[in-house]
Amino acid sequence: MTDFAASARAATLAIRDLFPETPLQRNDHLSNRFGAEIWLKREDLTPVRSYKLRGAFNAMRKMRARAPDQGHFVCASAGNHAQGMAFACRHFAVKGTIFMPVTTPQQKIDKTRTFGGPFVQIELLGDYFDQTLAAAQEFCRREGAQFLAPFDDADVIEGQASVGVEILDQLGRAPDLVVLPVGGGGLASGVTRYLRAAAPGVEFRFVEPLGGASLKAALEHGGPVKLNKVNSFVDGAAVAKLGDLTWRHLDWAKPAQVHLAPEDRICITMLEMLNVEGIVLEPAGALSVDVLPELAGEIRGKTVVCVTSGGNFDFERLPEVKERAQRYAGLKKYFILRMPQRPGALREFLSMLGPDDDISRFEYLKKSARNFGSVLIGIETRRAENFAVFTGRMDAAGFAYRDITTDDALSEFLI
Known part of the structure; x- marks a missing residue:
């Protein structure tokens, strides 16, 4: 065993003075869904609800x-x-x-x-x-x-390596694959450095938020580079630049091992884990689970450990998470509609909605024009394909509209 592996075990033993090992739990829901043995290393259950x-x-x-x-x-x-x-x-x-x-x-x-x-x-x-x-x-x-x-x-990296020590001890064998979230790289550095020494056959996949892909950028440029812009939604992993020391521990990775998770897709995973499993995860804590559909073809029949790195989620953000999830899934859209200023126009528009469609927002943006008024309208539906029917009806009726759901600039000001 290498000196680092021995030091990581010593750190793990010392941490027992602070709190017991976090659970390593087989998740039946995910295991059945992907035809694999999916285990969750529940770092969201430390005394401070994160591995930090x-x-x-x-x-x-x-x-x-x-x-x-x-x-x-x-x-x-x-x-x-x-x-x-x-x-x-x-x-x-x-x-x-x-x-x-x-x-x-x-x-x-x-x-x-x-x-x-x-x-x-x-x-x-x-x-x-x-x-x-x-x-x-x-x-x-x-x-x-x-x-x-x-x-x-x-020393921080050595402490984070205790997650890897516990995984091996609790599972009683080496998993086929460990999926790790990445922000600055401390957790990924510690766990991979320990497991590569103690269980060389383990494979790794890394997950970063799409708006904070510092490891991916470092691997592509041959060293840490500062991202021009970082999306702060996944605040636990939104790091503009990978650490210099963590880079030295992760420079062996291949870009293909790093997966990027869209922020809005992470929201779907957070809601699924909350509603189906009763597990509260913060955005960064959901990264390792969020990537599983992308790995489905390679993990069937294998033992996979996903590190759920944190559960410090402020429930005041839940409406935002639901909104992001619906928009990513295609179940909610926003339109700017030119509404004719004539009797019966609104009734005509409402008749285009299907039985599963619901108006979640209706706001006149400009109603001083003589012939038309601009309306911001939000619509929710139960199936994404319903929107093709809805917009087809608007086209046939000659209504002028613009879908602004994915327009970041307009969404920021209007939604």
Whole structure:
């Protein structure tokens, strides 16, 4: 066994002081659907509902061993890393200062404060994360505190490797395939580095959000590159640039092993897991399950482990998740319609709707024109093919309309 594998096992043993191993559960619903043995490694069930606690705890443990007098730790995070560090600070009874953007939802601030208790101070600085990070690093230099990186750190990676240690121990054998979500690459680095040493026959697939494909970009360019734009919906994995250290642990991967998950499709997976299995996953936590339909042809009859990395989902976002899911599935569309300004025009339009169609939004955008008025209309239906019938009827009746469902610019302002 390599030195890293031995260190990962030592980290796993130390983590037992903090919480028991998270469940590795065979999921009957997914197994039956794909004709495979699908197991979920439930990192959404740690005390802070994400795997981030592992890396934060291990890094803090090893830093304190190297510098026993260090009693002040700092991080910059608006999510799971902040909560993991806060929990670790309370465990070790050390001071923690956590920098968060001013725009951080109050729910995340409150949860971080709850996990850290009196040992944690939260500073809200910066409208954007880059500003928050700069403030945290400057604070470290000024105060002599220890910065705790979210993923690009050897001790953090070693802590995340404990997920791989537990998978092998709990399954009792090596799986055929492990599916891992990727943000900055800490989890993927740790798990793959351990399993490649302890179970060399295991294959890997990686999943990134379509709007934050930092690993894919690094593999295509031969090194980490900063993405020009990042979609922040999958906030737990929306990272603009893969870490330099995590890149060195993942540079062996092939671009074909990295799958990209559209943000709206992830919403379908989140709702399915919630409604069918009663499992609450945040967007990043659903990535490994979301990609299974793309892998269906190669996983039949195999043993597959999907790491569900987090379950910190704010239910105030549920309407947005449902909306995104419906639009991706083709069950909801938005149109701008030129409505003739004459008696009976609205009645004529309503007669074009089928028995499964329902108006979810109707709003006049401009009704000062003498002959026509512009209307924003949202329609839900039970089957995607119903829209072809509906638009066919509008075409036949001579109604002028524009489908803006996938028009990002108009959707942002109107929907």
